[in-house]
Amino acid sequence: xxxxxxxxxxxxxxxxxxxxxxxxxxxxxxxxxxxxxxxxxxxxxxxxxxxxxxxxxxxxxxxxxxxxxxxxxxxxxxxxxxxxxxxxxxxxxxxxxxxxxxxxxxxxxxxxxxxxxxxxxxxxxxxxxxxxxxxxxxxxxxxxxxxxxxxxxxxxxxxxxxxxxxxxxxxxxxxxxxxxxxxxxxxxxxxxxxxxxxxxxxxxxxxxxxxxxxxxxxxxxxxxxxxxxxxxxxxxxxxxxxxxxxxxxxxxxxxxxxxxxxxxxxxxxxxxxxxxxxxxxxxxxxxxxxxxxxxxxxxxxxxxxxxxxxxxxxxxxxxxxxxxxxxxxxxxxxxxxxxxxxxxxxxxxx
Amino acid sequence: xxxxxxxxxxxxxxxxxxxxxxxxxxxxxxxxxxxxxxxxxxxxxxxxxxxxxxxxxxxxxxxxxxxxxxxxxxxxxxxxxxxxxxxxxxxxxxxxxxxxxxxxxxxxxxxxxxxxxxxxxxxxxxxxxxxxxxxxxxxxxxxxxxxxxxxxxxxxxxxxxxxxxxxxxxxxxxxxxxxxxxxxxxxxxxxxxxxxxxxxxxxxxxxxxxxxxxxxxxxxxxxxxxxxxxxxxxxxxxxxxxxxxxxxxxxxxxxxxxxxxxxxxxxxxxxxxxxxxxxxxxxxxxxxxxxxxxxxxxxxxxxxxxxxxxxxxxxxxxxxxxxxxxxxxxxxxxxxxx
Numbered sequence: 001x002x003x004x005x006x007x008x009x010x011x012x013x014x015x016x017x018x019x020x021x022x023x024x025x026x027x028x029x030x031x032x033x034x035x036x037x038x039x040x041x042x043x044x045x046x047x048x049x050x051x052x053x054x055x056x057x058x059x060x061x062x063x064x065x066x067x068x069x070x071x072x073x074x075x076x077x078x079x080x081x082x083x084x085x086x087x088x089x090x091x092x093x094x095x096x097x098x099x100x101x102x103x104x105x106x107x108x109x110x111x112x113x114x115x116x117x118x119x120x121x122x123x124x125x126x127x128x129x130x131x132x133x134x135x136x137x138x139x140x141x142x143x144x145x146x147x148x149x150x151x152x153x154x155x156x157x158x159x160x161x162x163x164x165x166x167x168x169x170x171x172x173x174x175x176x177x178x179x180x181x182x183x184x185x186x187x188x189x190x191x192x193x194x195x196x197x198x199x200x201x202x203x204x205x206x207x208x209x210x211x212x213x214x215x216x217x218x219x220x221x222x223x224x225x226x227x228x229x230x231x232x233x234x235x236x237x238x239x240x241x242x243x244x245x246x247x248x249x250x251x252x253x254x255x256x257x258x259x260x261x262x263x264x265x266x267x268x269x270x271x272x273x274x275x276x277x278x279x280x281x282x283x284x285x286x287x288x289x290x291x292x293x294x295x296x297x298x299x300x301x302x303x304x305x306x307x308x309x310x311x312x313x314x315x316x317x318x319x320x321x322x323x324x325x326x327x328x329x330x331x332x333x334x335x336x337x338x339x340x341x342x343x344x345x346x347x348x349x350x
Numbered sequence: 351x352x353x354x355x356x357x358x359x360x361x362x363x364x365x366x367x368x369x370x371x372x373x374x375x376x377x378x379x380x381x382x383x384x385x386x387x388x389x390x391x392x393x394x395x396x397x398x399x400x401x402x403x404x405x406x407x408x409x410x411x412x413x414x415x416x417x418x419x420x421x422x423x424x425x426x427x428x429x430x431x432x433x434x435x436x437x438x439x440x441x442x443x444x445x446x447x448x449x450x451x452x453x454x455x456x457x458x459x460x461x462x463x464x465x466x467x468x469x470x471x472x473x474x475x476x477x478x479x480x481x482x483x484x485x486x487x488x489x490x491x492x493x494x495x496x497x498x499x500x501x502x503x504x505x506x507x508x509x510x511x512x513x514x515x516x517x518x519x520x521x522x523x524x525x526x527x528x529x530x531x532x533x534x535x536x537x538x539x540x541x542x543x544x545x546x547x548x549x550x551x552x553x554x555x556x557x558x559x560x561x562x563x564x565x566x567x568x569x570x571x572x573x574x575x576x577x578x579x580x581x582x583x584x585x586x587x588x589x590x591x592x593x594x595x596x597x598x599x600x601x602x603x604x605x606x607x608x609x610x611x612x613x614x615x616x617x618x619x620x621x622x623x624x625x626x627x628x629x630x631x632x633x634x635x636x637x638x639x640x641x642x643x644x645x646x647x648x649x650x651x652x653x654x655x656x657x658x659x660x661x662x663x664x665x666x667x668x669x670x671x672x673x674x675x676x677x678x679x680x681x682x683x684x685x686x687x688x
Contacts, residue, residue, distance in 0.1 A: 136669070136672060136673065136676070137662055140614075140661075142615050143615055143657065143661050146602060146605065146609070146654075146657065147606075147655070147657040148654060149602065149650075150602075150653050150654035150657070154647075154648040154650035154654065155648075155651060157645065157647045157648040157650075158645060158648045265599055268483065271477075271480060272477075272480050272481065275477045275480070281476050313491050313492055314488070314492055315488070316484060316487060316488030317484075317485055317488025320483070320485025320486070323480070323481040323484060324467065324478065324485065327473055327478065327481060331472065
């Protein structure tokens with residue numbers, strides 16, 4: 001597959017040759033710095049046209065809106081690097097958001113951690129179901145999660161039954177979660193950044209995390225190398241579901257009005273962010289930090305278009321165009337990297 | 351020897367995916383008829399067919415694309431874009447024939463953009479068409495904005511609700527049948543069609559055996575664009591409304607139908623016969639659920655379950671064996687952690 005070659009570059013660090021490890025580090029650094037450069041240039045251009053873009057209010061707005069998005073990008077990254085895809089996260093988010101936030105209305109005085117645990121539990125259950133079907137059933141994850149996308153959304157609709165959670169039933173302590181912050185930077189954004197950092201570190205430096213990349217670049221080889229592919233993939237889906245469940249609770253805290261359509265179609269936006277962030281759609285390469293920056297970039301783009309006074313009707317088309325541009329750019333960068341890598345490795349080898 | 355071969359041929363025919371689908375379809379018809387006396391009436395069957403026409407039509411090029419190892423998620427956005435442009439041009443008093451010509455062109459260009467990005471730049475089609483999904487829907491929004499156009503004249507407006515003269519078949523289904531025959535012949539009886547399987551099963555082998563992979567895939571995307579544009583026209587006239595969010599999210603329904611048809615998501619496998627059966631199965635199921643007063647919004651549960659059963663049923667035996675093995679030695683020796 002197209003993705004295998006950069007993947008080989010990404011996973012080559014294991015056999016301990018320090019030269020190739022340094023090279024791997026550099027590749028990783030360059031891949032992410034490409035996206036970060038795009039983000040910085042974009043912010044700089046926008047701010048030079050419209051200084052209001054960098055006001056603390058606007059930055060806070062962008063960060064708050066990115067938190068749930070970036071969290072889901074982390075979830076999707078774990079699955080995508082193992083050459084799978086999770087299409088059900090939008091539905092899981094919707095179900096978790098309604099059920100968990102609905103508890104405030106049904107059980108007066110329920111504590112906020114219990115609500116979060118409920119969301120986590122719903123996500124875990126959905127993710128484990130996906131993981132079981134993909135790993136034991138050996139059915140393509142796109143098919144399984146497309147089916148669970150429909151099923152979980154259907155369950156959501158039956159549970160909601162035309163009702164909705166409204167802001168008045170939610171306690172202040174809950175709705176303040178995305179808003180409390182220090183000097184324009186929401187605490188939540190800091191926490192999420194730490195979570196994503198931890199996730200990225202896990203994927204990159206832990207044995208089981210590395211194994212996900214190995215599975216993604218060549219599942220058969222991974223199996224022959226003694227990696228328990230089924231267990232790793234199952235874990236990836238379970239964690240992805242759990243994160244989507246928690247993201248649902250945060251979504252509820254942020255938007256406060258939740259009906260049965262919450263998060264509909266979100267899965268494709270998240271996959272877009274992950275791809276923009278440099279994660280190969282066929283697995284084996286990319287990082288969670290890149291995916292999170294991808295989410296930040298997409299959110300920044302839509303916010304910048306707003307601030308620049310571009311007619312709201314144009315925003316989606318421009319966002320789509322920029323998305324295509326980002327994919328093309330990433331492809332160009334990775335092709336260039338690959339050629340330089342080839343030149344270098346042939347020089348080292350002989 | 352001879353009876354053995356015949357028996358084996360019978361067995362392999364029985365084990366085909368299409369046979370399972372036919373059984374499923376039969377089951378749906380029987381259960382539907384048992385659940386509601388209205389199920390098998392002409393007017394209901396007409397309804398059943400007419401509401402699934404657009405998805406059915408879009409499933410055909412999607413099948414060819416998935417068999418060739420790619421995917422097109424922008425289909426519903428092309429439908430929406432075509433619908434929006436139809437409404438806009440009609441609202442500024444263009445003649446309908448000129449509008450149709452423009453829409454064909456629009457679909458071709460939309461498909462060409464997909465095709466060129468995928469084949470010439472070598473980008474994964476899943477990523478590209480998520481991008482154009484946003485782009486084309488955005489263009490639909492730019493064309494029509496929040497407006498709704500619904501003053502289409504009678505001969506067009508009724509195309510979605512009347513049958514082909516002297517039959518009980520809705521126009522969209524008639525178009526589907528024609529397109530299905532064409533795609534079936536192309537896919538199963540021409541060299542180009544066979545080459546799609548080769549591309550899906552092994553892109554490199556296909557390339558080295560002299561198949562013009564890039565050109566054929568580009569053409570497939572263009573055809574898909576044109577067909578989806580046509581589906582946009584049918585959708586608009588059936589609902590008598592042009593609005594920018596027509597067909598929003600329909601791409602997943604199309605993919606679901608194609609997967610139920612037994613087309614492998616990895617390419618190289620599938621048939622048009624399966625797609626026809628899957629279209630009818632989905633339409634029958636949706637209709638039966640409607641007649642039994644099942645919560646309309648929640649029919650996704652049943653669709654999802656059918657999709658899951660359809661992928662698990664064919665290898666239930668292997669699955670059972672694997673589960674047994676898992677139970678026997680719960681935990682294989684675990685490698686020491688670092």
